[in-house]
Amino acid sequence: MSLSERYSRQELFEGIGKEGQQKLSSSTVLIVGCGALGSLQIETLARAGVGKLKIVDRDFVEASNLQRQVMYDEQDATLQLPKAIAAAERVKKINSSIEIEPFVTDLSYKNVETLAESVDLVLDATDNFETRYLINDTCVKHFKPWIYGAAVASQGLSMTIIPEKTPCLRCVFETAPPPGSSPTCDTSGVIFPIIAMVVALQTTEAIKLLLGRTDLLHQKLVQIDPWQTSFTKLNLAGLRERTDCRCCKQKRFDYLEPEQKQLSSTLCGRNSVQISPAEHTKLSLAELADRLKSIGEVSFNRFLLRFKTTNCEMTIFPDARTIIHNTKDENLARSLYARYVGV
Template sequence: MGLEKYSRQILFEPIGQRGQERLLQSRVAIIGCGALGAVQAEALARAGVGFLRLADRDFVEESNLQRQIMFEERDARERLPKAIACQRRIRRINSDIGVEALAADVNPTNIEEIIGDVDLVLDGTDNFETRYLINDACVKHGKPWIYGAAVGSYGLSMTIIPHETPCFRCVLEQLPPPGSSPTCDTVGVILPIVFMIASIQVVEALKLLTGQRDQLHRSIIQIDVWNATYHRIKLGALLEKSDCPTCRHGRYEFLDARIRHLASGLCGRNAVYISQSKRVKIDLPSLAERLRSVGAVKLTEHLLSLHINGYEITLFADGHCIVKGTTDVDLARKLYAQYIGA
């Protein structure tokens, strides 16, 4: 494979030909490929990172298109899982690299496998719970990961190298109580901050993958793109001072599923998300047959949706599901138990 397509990146002295060759050998997992994850995926694919694993539990909807650059109107009409839509576009962007799509929930049963054979993990999620889970798995296996979050016009990022930098839990020890921090649900989000935060994550990724750890920013970067402010909080001696349950004491509470909510509200939607606590494989076509007498059923290659009494239940083959039409978690669980099974 020629390196010509990467010539301008090779000319960039900190990367060079050697850096480019390392990128082509690199493997990255992106957890969540909606807003931040899509920008990360596109940038790393164009940069020639050799393998991308894209994991996402959601499907494309029209309201995503304003900020999720991988998706088009057609994807929303087809209700494509985001991981699949992202994979298709990445293949059109750079056919030299490997790209794997996991239209699945990332949870304690599968995360160690998802990160097991990659060099780096990128956070493209929209919730604290999955970030703590990524942190547990990455600290346990000594994998670097790059946290990023964007809400409104504000965002932040931090790079975690287990036992070398503070981990996510060193900085934020407790899961914030629901409703305590602003979400895309309450204050919205604009695309420019998504680009900025994802760009910072991608630059850190390029440094890490080309073996330049000494170049990492080693801080929490905070940006408000509307107010044009930029802050860096140096992490300094936090690692030494921290009494972190995860990286100091090796307690992986999220990975061990001691702290886990199996159902939660979804960012920006009148919907509840339900995941499985064990591995299952649902035969969607035969379930679709069974549900046809119950309500309006739609079956695609990747998911099944059931419309009933004003609710819409969208189910993936790994058993995770999105119940639309309510934010009541108990009600959503009841609907799931009633129609899909416990």
């Protein structure tokens, strides 16, 4: 089968053409998050022929993802594969001519600047403000464009940030909403159409940026709700000039500062807490499984270990990052971590 016609319809589109296709082929994009938004961003850019995709995700595939996360199937959920790995495998079947590099990790101040170093732009597919501020700090510091996107229930938001030219995320949202104060996909649910709409906006902006057509960017905070059939564009012109933004004006990159804590814990959506060690470590999951098998149920592959007793359930990764399930109590989670993984 010849694949020479692969991009013919896209090249026919006057906004792209053969020359634009060449530019896409020589571009690199970092996608942070391989959940609902990330899955569809990956699929769109892989099919469009963006030459290299770097994808980052800390989580693994679960059955509740399958309704909207287009990269994954039932087998991925059964095998509990890390999302970045499962997505990379699928991309190889969709477009073997591009390069895909998966990273199974938590984006943090320790790795974000390295991951973003050689890319042309960053696409946000995360589900939390902390990671978005981390992306914002990195991109403003290194003058990289990035595209914010968020979706919950039937509502979505998107904004394109070009450092020094447009307002940054902290110009618009100076601080994150307090934990538990905003709806999430785990509390309010989400429908697939809003994911598709937000990703359509983000990836179209991404393609314009990769082609150098900054004149075509929408320069707005776009709010969409297909359930209410509403589409609102908030004009951001002049906002950057009016604010004394800590990030893009004062150049204080708070989120890139090392954390003082030995272990950081964060609530992660569906009634679970994530514990991350500050120092880089490497665990042998086989040895840990051996230690834990007399205490409870253990199953593991080379990417993660699941452990379950009558009072707790956790998923442990080779870098010692651990998700404690069925609790929102960070202290309890730290204590369970200390008991079963060790500090």
